[in-house]
Amino acid sequence: MIKVSIIGATGYTGIELIRLLNRHKDVEIDSLFSNSHVGKNLVDLYPQFYGKKDYIFKEFTIDEVKNSDIVFTALPHGVSQGIVAKLYQHGIKVIDLSGDYRYHDTKIYEDWYGVKHEYAEIAREAVYGLVELNRELIKDASLIANPGCYPTATLLGLLPVVKAGLIANNEIIIDAKSGVSGAGKSVKIDTIFNEVDESIKAYSVNKHRHTSEIENILAGVINTKEGIKLSFTPHLIPMKRGMLITIYTRLSNEIKEEGLIRLYKEFYARDSFLQIYKSGNPQTKHVLGSNYCHIGLNVDRRTNRLIIVSVIDNLLKGASGQAVQNMNLMFGLPEERGLEDTAIFP
Amino acid sequence: MIKVSIIGATGYTGIELIRLLNRHKDVEIDSLFSNSHVGKNLVDLYPQFYGKKDYIFKEFTIDEVKNSDIVFTALPHGVSQGIVAKLYQHGIKVIDLSGDYRYHDTKIYEDWYGVKHEYAEIAREAVYGLVELNRELIKDASLIANPGCYPTATLLGLLPVVKAGLIANNEIIIDAKSGVSGAGKSVKIDTIFNEVDESIKAYSVNKHRHTSEIENILAGVINTKEGIKLSFTPHLIPMKRGMLITIYTRLSNEIKEEGLIRLYKEFYARDSFLQIYKSGNPQTKHVLGSNYCHIGLNVDRRTNRLIIVSVIDNLLKGASGQAVQNMNLMFGLPEERGLEDTAIFP
Amino acid sequence: MIKVSIIGATGYTGIELIRLLNRHKDVEIDSLFSNSHVGKNLVDLYPQFYGKKDYIFKEFTIDEVKNSDIVFTALPHGVSQGIVAKLYQHGIKVIDLSGDYRYHDTKIYEDWYGVKHEYAEIAREAVYGLVELNRELIKDASLIANPGCYPTATLLGLLPVVKAGLIANNEIIIDAKSGVSGAGKSVKIDTIFNEVDESIKAYSVNKHRHTSEIENILAGVINTKEGIKLSFTPHLIPMKRGMLITIYTRLSNEIKEEGLIRLYKEFYARDSFLQIYKSGNPQTKHVLGSNYCHIGLNVDRRTNRLIIVSVIDNLLKGASGQAVQNMNLMFGLPEERGLEDTAIFP
C-alpha cells in the first residue's frame, strides 16, 4: 500500500483527492493537514465521508510525513513554494497542485504571479505533470508540478496540431468557460450564489496567469526561442464543475477534418482518458465526475480556421484526478487505477 | 461473473445501472435492450462511455436473456408487468424498477395507478426490495420490486419510530422535494429547462402514487387492518439529482432527541448506507452520487412534534443503486459491492 | 413628488427599493445611506443603474433626511431599532423592513431574536404592514413594520380559513421553500455558489424567528389568549428569487374545495395582488419579479386535510414591493402604483 498524505486537505481539490484515494485499492491515507481546521474531524466537516475511515486534521510538520510515500500539496500558490521545497529536500515525493513549480524559468512565474520564487533550482527539477506530454519523465520524477485546469484542457486540444506544425502559432485564441469550483472554496461577494447564478462573466481578461503556463509549455514543445503569444480569456459559468475550451486557430495547410481526426487519434493512441470525436462536439456533462478529456474538431473552409472544443471536469483531469494519474505512474501502477469512472449522468 | 441484462437501458435509471455495473468487479453486462434505439451503439448515444466496452441496443426477446443470471427491468409501469411476468415464468431472476410489483394486494395498485394488473399471483411472490426492511427475504428472492425513490427516503426516515410505536400513525405529513431526474427522461413542455429553472412547484397534490406505496408498507410493518392514511406532497426543485424529505410526526411519548438518535442507530446497526446525524440535518449534496441515506432528527417540545429530514440521491439509493444492492444480496455478495463511493463534492 | 430616502441601500432589499422607486412616477429618491460604502457611487457598485440618475452613498445622520417625506430602513434586526426610533421621534414616516417593530409585545421579540428591545413603547405604535390585513390602519400610520417574507406568504395563505374558523388552529404545519436571496447579501461559506447549487437543505428547524411572527399575528387575528403554536420549517432551494409555502391544515368542517375557493376570493375581493387559483397550484415562476401572491387550495377527503400552496417573490411582495405598497397607501396613492409588472418569464 502506498501511504499518502495531503497538505491543504479541506479545499475542493483536497476533498476530491480524499474521495479518489478512498476508493483507490493500492493507497492508504496517512495524514491530512489543514491549518484552518486543526483538531477537527473530517466527517464532521464533510458528512459525505460518514461510514468511511475518519481522520483528524493536523498541523503540518515534516515529522508527520516521515512515513508517507508521497505527499500531495493542495495549497494556494506562494504558500506552496516553501512547503514543497522542504518536502523535496527531505527526499519525499511530492505532487504540487499549485502553480509554483510549473515553470523551469521562474522569471516567467514571477512576472505573471507577482510573487518572488525562492527555489529556482528546485523548480528546474520539477516535471510538468501532463501525462499525455510527459509520461516517461513522470515515471521517474520526485516532484510533479500538476498542471492548471485551463492549461490541461487547452494543451490537450492543441498539442497534436502544434507539434505537427499545422497551425499559425501566433494566431491562437482560447475562449474558456468554467464552472465555479475552478475558483476553489473562495468566500467573497463575487462567489456567493446570488451573484453567480443565472449570469456569465469574463474575468482576468488579458492577464490570467494560465496564459503564461500555456504559452510556456507550447513554446517548449516546438522548441522556439521567440516564444508563443496567444489570447486566453476565461469566463465563469453558473454551474459547479466542468470546463469547456473553444480554441480558434488558423490552418496553415489544406488538411481536412478526417485527416485531423486521424492525427489526433494517433497522437493519443496510448492515452486512455483522451477521446476524439469522429463528428460533433463534446459537452461538459459527458465528463462530469470522470477523468476523461473529450475533444471535437471543426474545420471551417470559409475562414480556413480549425476550431477545437475540449472538455474536462476541472476537479478531475483538471486537478485531483490528474494528480492521482501522476501518482499511479510514479509508483508503477496502471495510470487508470482509481480513475475508471464514467461521468455521472444526468 | 454474474451476467446481467437490462431492459429499458436508455432511460436515466438504465444508464445509471450501466455506469454502476461497469465498475462492479463481479458483474459482466450481457445484453442491453431498448425498443426506441434498436441497432444503435451505447457510445454514440451516451458519449460518457467512450473508452469502455460498447454495446448495441437490441429488441427484447426471451431468447436473448437465456444466458443472463439476472435481468433489471427499467421500464414504465404498466409496460413492465408483462415482461417481468415472462422472465419470472422462465425462471430468470428479475429486479423490477417500476411500480408494477410493489403491492401484494394488486387492488391497491389498480386503484392508484389506474391500470389493470394481469399477474396478481406473481405480484404476491415479489419481495419489496428495501434492504433495510427485508434483507433476509431478498437473499432468497427471485423477483424484487425495487422501491420508488420517494418511498425509499420516506420509509427509511419513518421505520424506526413507527415500529417502536412512538408516533401517532394517522398524523404523518410528508413534504418531499426532488430534483428533476426523478421524473425520468420525459420530454414535454413541463420538463424543458426554461420552465423548470429558477422555479419551484408542488405536483400531484393528494394523488401521487407513492402515497399508496408508503402507506401500504407502513401498514404491513405494524400489521394493522385499518391501514395508515397520511399526506404526501412532492415538489419539483431546479436541480438534477437529490431528494430531501421532511416528515412531520406527532410524538405519542416524552422521548428526547438523544433517545431517538440512539433508537435509529440501533435500528440501522447493520446498514452501512444509513447515517443518523448526532445533531443538525443533512443536505442532498452530501449524498449526491452515492448510495447513502442521511437522516436528521428534530424534536420540538413546543408542539410535541418530531421532524425527520431524510436525504438520498434519487437515482442511486432511490433507484439503480438500491437495485444493485439487491442484486448483491441475491448473489451472496457484500451488499456494498460497487456502491462504495462517497458523494461527488462540490 | 414624494421624497424618499433609504437607509441600508446596498443590500438586496435596498437595491430592489431603488429599482422600484426609480420607475415610480410619484417618487423622487432623496438620499441613499450605506455605512459600508460611504462616498461610493451607486452606478459603480451596481452597473444596472447606468443611464439612470446616480447617487453617492452617504453616512446616515438625522439632518440628511430632514427633507424626506418617508424613510425606508433596510437594516439587520437589532441595528434597525435605534435608527427607526430616532426617525419616529423626529416625526419622520418610516417603513422598517427588519423584524424589530413587528411585535407589539416586545417580550416575544426578545425571546426569539435574543436581542433586547429598547423601544417597547414605539413598538406598540407600529402598524404591521400586511396590506391585506391592515389596510385602513396603514393609511394613517407613521411607522410601518414591513412583514417578513415567510410570514407574508404564509399569512396570506392562512388568513381566510383561520378567520372563518374552518381549521384546527393547533395542527398547522408550514413547510417553506425559499430562493437564496431571502438570506440577503450574506457572504459566508454556506452561501457560496458551490455549496448551494444543486442541493437542498432545511435550516433553523424548530427555531426560525418567523415562527413567532406568524403565530403572533394569527393569535391576534382570532383574538385568543392561549396563542397558537405551529411548526414552521424553512428550506433553502438553489434559485435566486421566489418562495413557495406548503401549509398543511386539518379541516374542522365538511367544506368543499369550491366553497373554499369562493371564501378566499371574497376575502381578497379588494386585493389586486392576490390571485386564488380555481384549480391546480401556483409555481414561483409565475410571480418572479412581480408583487403578486398566488394561492392554490387542495382538499384531501382521505385525510380531511386542506393543503394550501402560496407563492411570492420574496424581494417584492415579501419585502421591497410590499414596502412600496405600504408607502402608496400612506400617501393616498393607488396601492398598485409602481408595482404593476407581471412576472418576468421565462
Add this chain to the structure above:
Amino acid sequence: MIKVSIIGATGYTGIELIRLLNRHKDVEIDSLFSNSHVGKNLVDLYPQFYGKKDYIFKEFTIDEVKNSDIVFTALPHGVSQGIVAKLYQHGIKVIDLSGDYRYHDTKIYEDWYGVKHEYAEIAREAVYGLVELNRELIKDASLIANPGCYPTATLLGLLPVVKAGLIANNEIIIDAKSGVSGAGKSVKIDTIFNEVDESIKAYSVNKHRHTSEIENILAGVINTKEGIKLSFTPHLIPMKRGMLITIYTRLSNEIKEEGLIRLYKEFYARDSFLQIYKSGNPQTKHVLGSNYCHIGLNVDRRTNRLIIVSVIDNLLKGASGQAVQNMNLMFGLPEERGLEDTAIFP
C-alpha cells in the same frame, strides 16, 4: 393609443411582448394569435397575467387585424414569410421577429436558411431594425426586420471600430454564450432540464445562420464588395436569460483603451440603452430584464488584440424589447417608452 396585434403570441418572444406592451402607456393590445392555442385564454396558459386584461387566442386572418396599427410577427422563419408579405401588401405596419426579412439579398438567406424566399421584392423594402444603426430609416419604415439576438449584441460591440476602420476585418472571431431561452419554447430531448443543467456545449459550429446576418450587415456598413468572413461560435449556458459575446479582433492601429472608450461613447452618444464601461467588463446579470446593452473594451498590447465583451438580455434588446423600441420610433414616441426598467437584481 396604438392598437397592436401579435401573431405567434405564445412563444417566449410573444409572451415577452405581451408583458412589455401591458405596461406601455401608449399601447392597447388588439388581438393575440396562436395557431396552437386557438380558443384558449391567455391567463389560463400563463397565470402570470392574472389580474390583467385577459385575451382569447385567435387564428390569424387578415380581417382580424384590420383595426391594428401595427402587427408583431413572432413566428419561426419560413412560416413568417408569407404572413408578413400579406400584412405588408395590405398596408399594415409589421415588425417581424424572424430571420425572414433581414437580408435585402435573399440569396444569402436561402443559402444559410435552406429555405426559398418567395418575396424578394418585399425583402428589399424591409429596414433592419437595429436602432443604433438605422434610427432614421426605422422612423419611416413600414416593415421592420427585427435583428437576431446574437447579431444585436455582436454588431453593437463591433460597429464603432469597424466603421472607424480600426481593426482587421477578416480576423474577427466571435465566441457567443447564451441562456436557453434564446432557443425558444422548443420541446425536445436537448432542451429538457436534465440535459441542459450543469453543462456547457457549443452548437452549430461554423454553420449558425446568424453568422451570415452579422457578416451581411457589417459588409453593408463598410460598403465592401468582397464581403466580410468571420467565425461565429455559439454556446449554450445553463441559465434562462442573458447573452455574453466575446469578440476577438486584431487592431490595425496603435489606439489605446481610453481612445477606444471615447470612440464608443461618441458613437453611441444618442443611444440611451448603450453603456460603455470605463473599466472592467459587464456581466449578464446587470442587464437581466432590461433593454440595455453593456460593453467592455480590452486592449492587449502583447498580442495587439482588442477584446470586446458585449451583454444583453436576449429576450429584450435581443428580441421583444428591441421590437418595442422600433415601434416607438415608428410612431414618433420616445424610443425608451415602456423600456425604462433597470435589471432585476439579484
